[in-house]
């Protein structure tokens with residue numbers, strides 16, 4: 001059974017993304033109110049060797065030879081830079097396959113020089129900047145107590161100085177929390193410090209950790225994009241307020257575990273799962289098996305299956 005390498009899955013930013021999940025549910029140094037993985041069960045800020053890197057490399061050896069993908073993407077059921085074996089995996093990927101390498105991180109560990117060295121081998125480092133000051137940072141990201149807003153931005157700024165690849169940042173906008181002009185101006189100031197190559201303005205499209213989290217309206221979103229364009233060239237700003245479209249790759253010999261390894265990372269709509277089943281000519285009873293390890297959640301009028309860890 002493939003435990004760590006999944007997909008490729010369609011990504012709104014990375015095309016067909018072959019994912020490498022390096023952190024178990026849910027170890028993170030943030031506890032974001034909008035997190036699609038639910039509340040953080042283990043708020044930690046020190047690195048751990050969650051798995052032997054050799055086990056993940058074994059999976060990578062097969063997947064990178066047999067699957068068609070655009071990016072190899074490091075990710076976690078939490079924060080991937082908390083995995084002590086990450087540097088070894090990045091080195092392996094750099095030397096043994098030729099597709100670009102990306103990581104989806106919140107960016108808080110970039111304050112550590114060792115993490116900056118590891119991540120400088122990548123092509124794309126996607127960080128998050130959802131707040132422009134300490135107060136909103138604590139409200140929306142609820143970081144580990146060791147992490148302050150200033151040190152967070154300083155880490156990304158220092159990384160910018162040594163990194164020749166692309167830094168993309170994501171701003172997740174939550175109604176009533178950070179969807180106002182003042183906050184976007186403060187975020188714009190923070191972005192001016194580390195000059196991201198792209199900025200994705202996102203809204204929660206999957207069930208969030210806190211049920212009261214709502215996306216802003218599209219009018220508000222468009223206005224905030226205009227405000228942000230005073231700080232970042234508008235050709236670098238992308239608005240993403242839709243669910244991914246495209247094909248999810250699964251292993252037909254092990255469809256249930258294959259789908260569950262995707263669901264561990266992101267809730268899927270029931271339509272997306274049905275589509276995978278139909279395209280692969282699989283039996284619809286698979287949906288029942290998937291339901292045993294997931295729960296159904298309705299968000300924004302759409303039904304999702306969310307991994308429940310059973």
Ligand code: SF4
Nearest residue numbers: 028030031032035106
């Ligand atoms: S959204 Fe990312 S950074 Fe935030 S709590 Fe979830 S896994 Fe951690």
